[in-house]
Every structure is written in C-alpha cells, then in structure tokens.
Amino acid sequence: MTLEGGAGVALTRSHRAFLDAGMPSRILTGITPSRQVEAVEVCPRRPAGLSERIARRLGVRLDRSERLLRAVEKSRSDAPECRGYELFSPPFSRYHPELHPWVKEAPLVHLHWVAGFVDWARFFTTAQVPAVFTLHDQQPYLGGVHYEDDLADNPWLEPFERTARELKLAALRPRRVAVVGNSEWNTQAARHSGFFPEGATFHTIPYALDTTVFAPRTQSAARAELGLPAEGKIVGFACDDLGNHRKGFDVLADALRSLPTEVIRSTSLVSFGRAPGSELARTVALPWKHLGYLADDAAKATAYSAMDVFVVPSRAEAFGQTAIEAMACGAAVVASRVGGLIEAVDHGRGGILVTPGDPASLRDGIQDLLASTERRAGLIASARAHVVRQHAPASHAAAYRSVFAQLRSSP
Numbered sequence: 001m002t003l004e005g006g007a008g009v010a011l012t013r014s015h016r017a018f019l020d021a022g023m024p025s026r027i028l029t030g031i032t033p034s035r036q037v038e039a040v041e042v043c044p045r046r047p048a049g050l051s052e053r054i055a056r057r058l059g060v061r062l063d064r065s066e067r068l069l070r071a072v073e074k075s076r077s078d079a080p081e082c083r084g085y086e087l088f089s090p091p092f093s094r095y096h097p098e099l100h101p102w103v104k105e106a107p108l109v110h111l112h113w114v115a116g117f118v119d120w121a122r123f124f125t126t127a128q129v130p131a132v133f134t135l136h137d138q139q140p141y142l143g144g145v146h147y148e149d150d151l152a153d154n155p156w157l158e159p160f161e162r163t164a165r166e167l168k169l170a171a172l173r174p175r176r177v178a179v180v181g182n183s184e185w186n187t188q189a190a191r192h193s194g195f196f197p198e199g200a201t202f203h204t205i206p207y208a209l210d211t212t213v214f215a216p217r218t219q220s221a222a223r224a225e226l227g228l229p230a231e232g233k234i235v236g237f238a239c240d241d242l243g244n245h246r247k248g249f250d251v252l253a254d255a256l257r258s259l260p261t262e263v264i265r266s267t268s269l270v271s272f273g274r275a276p277g278s279e280l281a282r283t284v285a286l287p288w289k290h291l292g293y294l295a296d297d298a299a300k301a302t303a304y305s306a307m308d309v310f311v312v313p314s315r316a317e318a319f320g321q322t323a324i325e326a327m328a329c330g331a332a333v334v335a336s337r338v339g340g341l342i343e344a345v346d347h348g349r350g351g352i353l354v355t356p357g358d359p360a361s362l363r364d365g366i367q368d369l370l371a372s373t374e375r376r377a378g379l380i381a382s383a384r385a386h387v388v389r390q391h392a393p394a395s396h397a398a399a400y401r402s403v404f405a406q407l408r409s410s411p
Contacts, residue, residue: 003033005240006321007113007136010207017208017393028097030117034295046094065092072160085150086246089115091168098126120171130176130407135186137318141195147316178407180205182319183340203403208396211388213297216330217305228306233267233370236307238322242276248313253283254359272303304329309369315357320344327383332376334365350383
C-alpha cells in the first residue's frame with residue numbers, strides 16, 4: 001500500500017537486495033513514495049461513482065469497506081468496555097492492482113502490506129499465479145485486526161473479525177502459496193492459524209539491513225550534527241508514530257519519570273517519528289528533543305549513533321526493525337520480551353529484554369545499562385556482530401530466491 005512505515009521500509013530494503021542480487025523485482029504501491037526507488041509504480045485508486053456520491057450525501061454508504069468500518073465504530077461506541085485497537089482493515093479495496101500489466105505478466109505475486117490495497121475476492125479471482133505472503137504483522141492470516149492481542153482485548157470485535165476472515169478464506173481458495181515470516185514467532189503463528197491452503201510452505205527470513213549505512217558514527221560528531229548535548233547520557237526511542245499505543249511510548253515515559261533524580265538530571269531523551277499528541281508529550285519528565293519523521297537511512301543512523309541506550313517498549317511486535325537498526329549503529333538496546341523482539345534482540349548478547357507493559361521493569365533495564373559503560377560496550381559489540389550475521393542483504397535475497405524457485409516448481 002505504501003513504502004512509508006516499518007513494513008514499507010522493510011519491503012524497500014528487500015527490493016533493493018533482490019535487484020543487487022540480479023533478481024527481477026518490481027513494486028506496485030497505492031501511494032507515491034516520498035523517496036526515489038527503482039522499479040516502482042503507483043496504482044491509482046478508483047474514484048467513487050455518481051450513484052455512490054449521491055448515496056453518500058444522503059448518509060448511505062455503498063462502499064463495502066466504509067459500511068463495515070462504520071459498523072465496527074458503532075459497535076465500539078456501544079461496547080461496555082473497549083480497550084482500543086490499532087487497526088481494523090476490511091478485505092476490500094478501490095485499488096485494482098490485479099489489472100496492472102506487471103501483475104498480469106508476473107510468474108508469481110509477492111504480497112507485503114496489502115491492507116486497503118488488495119480487494120481479496122477480486123484480486124485472487126483475477127491473479128491465478130502462485131502467491132508469496134511476507135508477514136510484517138499478523139493481519140494477512142487474521143480477519144481485520146492486525147494483532148491477536150487487539151481481538152483478545154476487544155471481544156466485541158469478534159463478529160466483524162469472523163466476517164472479514166471468512167471473506168478472505170473464500171477468496172484465497174486452494175492455490176500454491178508460500179508464507180514468509182519476519183520472525184519465527186510470526187511464522188509459527190501463521191502456520192498454526194489454519195488460514196493458508198493445504199500444501200502452503202512456511203519460512204522465516206530475517207529482514208535485510210545494509211550495515212554499511214547502519215553503522216556507528218562517532219558519538220560526539222553525531223550529537224554535534226543533531227544539536228544534542230555533548231555531555232550526559234541519551235536514551236532513544238523511534239517508531240513511525242509515537243502516538244501508536246502498541247509501540248509503548250507511554251510506558252517509556254512512565255519508566256523515565258521513575259528513574260532516580262540523579263539519573264534524570266544527567267539524561268535526556270531523543271526520538272524520531274511522527275510526534276505524539278500534546279497530552280502524551282507532557283508526560284515526558286526528561287529534557288527531550290524530537291527529531292521529527294526521518295525518511296533517510298543515513299539520518300536515522302546518525303540519530304542512533306548519538307544515543308547510549310535505545311528502547312523498544314512495544315506491547316506487541318512481529319519483529320522490531322528499529323531494534324536491529326540501533327544495534328547496528330552502536331546503541332545498547334532495551335526491549336520488551338514479546339513476539340519477534342525476542343529474536344531480534346538476543347537477550348544478554350544483542351541487548352536486554354524486559355517485561356512488556358511494565359514501566360518498573362523497563363526503568364530497571366534502562367538504569368542498568370546507563371550505569372555500566374562496560375556492560376553497554378559488551379552488548380554493543382556483540383549486537384552489531386549479530387545484525388551483520390543475521391541481516392545481510394545478500395543472504396536475504398538468496399533465501400527468497402530459494403522460496404520463489406520452490407514455489408514455481410511445485411505442482
């Protein structure tokens with residue numbers, strides 16, 4: 001759908017790894033990318049027809065996604081207890097990637113973040129070729145929610161989730177399918193979901209990361225470039241949107257407020273991504289510099305290099321891309337012991353893992369690393385070696401080449 005956000009960034013890096021390895025790769029997206037990427041085209045969104053525009057003025061929704069989302073929002077307002085959820089994505093779309101010449105001539109389709117971009121029934125009826133699903137979250141094998149936790153927290157969503165899942169199941173039908181998880185946790189959850197057709201193969205392929213770009217800069221130079229304090233410790237945080245509840249910025253803010261006074265006095269917070277709302281921002285007790293949304297990888301590497309400790313306090317996470325970026329750039333990582341983060345952060349070697357959603361546990365982890373230069377140095381060295389070994393673009397491309405060849409040769 002978009003080349004922005006974590007899934008879009010991962011897709012772009014995968015695409016570049018394929019091209020560098022001499023593999024044919026082209027991307028269709030629904031939104032014009034903010035940066036130049038080779039072999040990318042945008043599929044236009046079909047505008048509403050006259051009858052639909054008239055119906056909308058009368059308060060009637062003919063669009064299936066709009067009707068389902070409206071029903072979800074109505075039930076949400078009526079629910080006795082709603083703990084909130086990140087996204088609900090119906091399996092419908094106004095886009096028509098299945099009609100694009102690239103899809104028509106492709107020997108297989110490789111689906112990444114397709115929520116809102118692929119109309120499941122229309123796409124899979126038209127595109128009969130084998131399909132590879134690369135999982136960035138759990139949405140491809142769920143119904144409308146993107147993480148199982150959202151459904152567990154909001155049982156009132158169950159009828160809508162069931163409807164969306166049944167529509168997707170009917171659309172997929174028996175076909176040749178390969179499923180690639182971004183973590184073994186995600187791969188196994190997909191395998192046991194009962195969603196994919198019989199005979200589907202399951203694989204785990206770590207994200208690609210260019211560790212010549214994501215490499216440590218001199219900390220003092222990085223801080224000077226960003227206008228950050230030369231002295232004192234810096235705790236870092238980054239995600240696409242700091243207001244995303246799942247990413248846990250509120251947990252980090254609580255943890256930082258409870259640090260000892262002498263630590264607070266000598267520590268500042270640096271973040272990047274879309275800024276949170278003012279109410280959440282006011283909860284930050286440390287001096288705080290927000291760098292805004294960084295699309296450029298070199299700028300991200302500079303920001304990571306300025307940090308002493310990087311924190312990933314997610315409540316749920318299929319992998320943890322910012323964790324490996326920070327590890328490659330020389331920041332010691334503290335992350336939640338949840339989902340794919342357990343694999344991304346090799347506890348005790350790549351970083352340390354703490355209890356998810358627990359500010360006290362997170363505070364202790366941060367304080368532990370801030371207090372010990374020697375511990376940080378040991379983690380930083382082993383963490384970078386881990387990322388270089390696990391996330392080399394050439395190895396990533398070779399693993400996918402094997403999956404594609406296996407799928408195309410299967411009966």
